[in-house]
Amino acid sequence: MGTYTHLSQDPKRYAIGGFMPTGGDVAPPRRSFGLGESELGIASNIDHTLRGQLTFSLPPEGGADVEEAYIQTLALGQGFTLKAGRFLSGIGYMNEQHAHAWDFADAPLAYKVMLGGQLRNDGVQLRWVAPTDLFVEFGAEAASGGPFPSTDRNKNGSNLGALFAHVGGDVGVSNSWRVGLSALQSSPRDRQYDDVDSLGNAVTNSFSGKSRTWVGDFVWKWAPEGNAQVHGLIVQGEYFHRREDGALAFDVNGANVDGGYASTQSGFYGQAVYEFLPRWRVGYRCDRLDSGSPSIGLVGDGTLSAADFPLLASYQPKRNSLMFDYSASEFSRVRLQLAREQSLPNVTDNQL
Numbered sequence: 001m002g003t004y005t006h007l008s009q010d011p012k013r014y015a016i017g018g019f020m021p022t023g024g025d026v027a028p029p030r031r032s033f034g035l036g037e038s039e040l041g042i043a044s045n046i047d048h049t050l051r052g053q054l055t056f057s058l059p060p061e062g063g064a065d066v067e068e069a070y071i072q073t074l075a076l077g078q079g080f081t082l083k084a085g086r087f088l089s090g091i092g093y094m095n096e097q098h099a100h101a102w103d104f105a106d107a108p109l110a111y112k113v114m115l116g117g118q119l120r121n122d123g124v125q126l127r128w129v130a131p132t133d134l135f136v137e138f139g140a141e142a143a144s145g146g147p148f149p150s151t152d153r154n155k156n157g158s159n160l161g162a163l164f165a166h167v168g169g170d171v172g173v174s175n176s177w178r179v180g181l182s183a184l185q186s187s188p189r190d191r192q193y194d195d196v197d198s199l200g201n202a203v204t205n206s207f208s209g210k211s212r213t214w215v216g217d218f219v220w221k222w223a224p225e226g227n228a229q230v231h232g233l234i235v236q237g238e239y240f241h242r243r244e245d246g247a248l249a250f251d252v253n254g255a256n257v258d259g260g261y262a263s264t265q266s267g268f269y270g271q272a273v274y275e276f277l278p279r280w281r282v283g284y285r286c287d288r289l290d291s292g293s294p295s296i297g298l299v300g301d302g303t304l305s306a307a308d309f310p311l312l313a314s315y316q317p318k319r320n321s322l323m324f325d326y327s328a329s330e331f332s333r334v335r336l337q338l339a340r341e342q343s344l345p346n347v348t349d350n351q352l
Contacts, residue, residue, distance in 0.1 A: 001035075001036035001037060001038055001100065002033070002034070002035060002036055003029050003033070003034045003035075003036040003105075004032065004033050004034075005028060005029045005030065005031055005032065005034065005351070005352070006031065006351070006352040007028055007031055007349060007350075007351050007352075008348070008349055008350040008351075009347060009348075009349040011027045011028045011029070011030060011031065012027075014026070014027035014028060014343070015311060015343065015344060016109065016112060016113050016289070016317050016343045016344070017291070017311065017313065017315035017317055017343060017344045017345055018265075018289070018290075018291025018292075018311070018312065018313060018314055018315035018316070018317065019113040019265065019289070019291055019311070019317075020191075020193045020207065020311065020312070021193040021194065021311070022112070022113065022115075022116035022117070022148040022149075022193075023116065023148055023193070024112070024115075024116025024117040024118075024147065024148055025116075025117050026107070026112035026113075026116065026117050028106065028349075028351060034060055035060035036060060037057060037058065037059055037060065037099065038057075038058040039055055039056065039057055039058065039067065039098060039099075039100065040055070040056040040058060040064075041053070041054070041055045041056075042054045042055075045074070046071065048074065048075060049073060049074055049075045050071050050072065050073060050074060051071070051072050051074055052070070052071050052072075053068055053069070053070055053071075053072065054066075054068070054069045055067045055068040055069070055098070066086060067086075067088075067098075067120065068085075068086055068087050068088060068120065069085050069086045070083050070084060070085030070086060070087045071083070071084055071085055072084075078128075079128050079129040079130060079131055080126065080127070080128050081126070081127045081128075081129075082124065082125070082126050082127075083124065083125040083126075083127075084123075084124045084125075085122065086120060086121070086122045087120060087121075087123075087125060088118065088119070088120045089119040089120065089121065089125075089141060089143075089162055089184075090125060090127070090139045090141065090162070090164050090182075091119065091162050091164050091182035091183075091184055091215055092164075092180065092182055092215045092217045092238050093178075093180065093217035093218075093219055093236060093238055094107075094108075094111065094236075094238065095111070095115065095118055095119055099118075103234070103271065103273045103281075103283055103285075103323070104271070104283065104285055104321055104323055104337060105323070105335060105337045108238070108269035108285065108287050109267060109269065109287040109288075109289050109317060109318075109319055109343070110238065110239075110240045110267035110268060110269055110287065110289065113265075113267065113289060114149070114213055114240045114242055114265075114267065115148070115149070115213075116147055116148035116149070119147065119184070120147065121141075121143035121144060121145070121146065121147065121150075121160060122143060122144045122146070123141055123142050123143025123144055123158065123160070124141065124142055124143075125139060125140070125141045126139065126140050126141075127139040133169070134167065134168075134169045135166070135167065135168040135169055135178070136165075136166075136167050137165065137166045137167075138163075138164070138165050139162075139163070139164045139165070140161075140162070140163050140164075141160075141161065141162040141163075142158035142160075142161055143158060143159070143160040143161070143162075144158070144159055144160070145158075145159030145160045145186055145187075145188075146159075148191070149184075149186055149188060149191075149211045149213065149242075149244075150186035150187070150188050150191075150211070151188040151189050151190065151191045153187070153189050159186060159187060160184070160185070160186040161184075161185050161186075162182065162183065162184045162185075163182065163183045164180060164181070164182035164183075164215075165180060165181055165182075166178055166179070166180040167179055167180070173225055173226050174222055174223060174224055174225060174226060175220065175221070175222050176220075176221045177218075177219065177220045177221070178217075178218070178219050179216075179217065179218050180215075180216070180217040180218075181214070181215070181216055181217075182214070182215040182216075182217070183212070183213070183214050183215075184211075184212070184213040184214075184215070185210070185211070185212050185213075186210075186211050187209070187210055187211070188207060188208060188209070188211055189208045190206045190207075190208055190249075190252075191206055191207045191208070192204055192205065192206040192252065193205055193206070193207075193311070195309060195310060195311045195312075196310060197250075197251070197307075197308045198304075198305055198307035198308045203250065203251040203253075203254065203308075204251065204252050204253055205248060205249060205250050205251065205252065205309070206248075206249045206252050207244070207246060207247070207248050207249075207261060208246050208247050208249075209244060209245050209246010209247060209261065210244065210245055210246060211242065211243075211244045212242065212243045212244070213240060213241070213242040213243075214240070214241045214242075215238060215239070215240055215241075216238065216239045217236070217237070217238040217239075218236065218237055218238075219234065219235070219236040220234070220235045220236070221233070221234050221235075222234075228275070229278060230275075230278055231275050231276070232274070232275040233272065233273070233274050233275070234272070234273045235270075235271070235272045236270075236271055237268060237269060237270035237271065238268060238269060239266070239267075239268040240266060240267050240268065241264075241265075241266045242263075242264070242265045242266070243262075243263070243264050244261070244262070244263050244265075245260075245261065245262040245263075246260075246261055247259065247260060247261060247297075248260070248261035248296060248297070248298065250298055250304060250308065250309075257298060257303060257304075258297075258298070259296065259297025259298040259300070259301060259303065260295070260296075260297035260300075261294065261295065261296055261297060262294065262295040263291075263292055263294035263295070263312075264292045265289075265290065265291050265292050266289070266290050266292070267287070267288060267289035267290065268287075268288055269285055269286065269287045269288075270285070270286050271283060271284065271285035271286070272284055273323075279326055279327045279328065280324075280325075280326055281323075281324070281325050281326075281327075282322075282323070282324050283322070283323045283324075283325075284320075284321070284322055284323075285319075285320070285321040285323075286318075286319075286320055287317075287318060287319040287320075287321070288316070288317075288318050289316060289317045289318070290316050291312075291314055291315050291316065291317075292314065293314045294312050294314075296309060296312065313345075315344075315345055317341075317342060317343040317344075318341075318342050319339055319340065319341040319342070319343070320339065320340050321337060321338070321339040321340075322337070322338045322339070323335055323336065323337040323338070324336045336352075337351075337352070338351070338352055339351040
């Protein structure tokens, strides 16, 4: 996948105000021409009881990353399916989709700050689909932790757990819908991020405690007589709500002082994509975040000031995106995307 990117702000200094950096791949791509990220996927039935999936991510810097590598049952019966290995979590709506299947060139802001771009983990997942005309699905996951919002705890058992439920169906022959609710919990330990203190010195801080995220998702699809090859409309959105509480350590490589920490943060995106001619589409996406006002013990007791935690200062980032794309076939797509992003106070990034 190739890209050309024009940004009014330097992507190397990209940050989202009010939220701890995730360490994930959340910044816009580099300016000018770039290779982008490619994928190589291998899938096959192992036997009559199991299938396997292996997906390599090929970053432009070179090398390869195992994005997914799992086995999945084919014959548990009674609507149950078990998956084990490394996989994209089933929470929300977009998270299980690979980036090349997204309707926009990048992840919504809520995915960036809540999931580090996209949540994947090593673990097991159990799904159950009810034997009803209405689509009803329940799922549960237990994983090792590691990527944001968790950390690698180097301990036995599960360090991250998720539950999700989805319900959907058809309205006539031209419309279909699905709604879902998900819950994610982890216990990060020494989850580090870089910031600057009130004097402008670089510091590394860390959070340890509990992280709980709830996700509500919705999608509505319309195609005349169910034929999405001519015209179609997809409206979707997801709302995130996260609560974290525990201890926040300041300057772990220097002063190394800590105190209590609690935050309640939220965000959502809503988007609509319309196919106005066969293979031609136009779409709009609205992103909004609310960092809330965190309770920082080191500030409350006078040890430090709020200026020592500039990235945690209350802010409401936002972004508006417009895209046009053309697909010559199901295997190729050319897209133009324009966005106006205000992820930091008094900073506007116009993106192409």
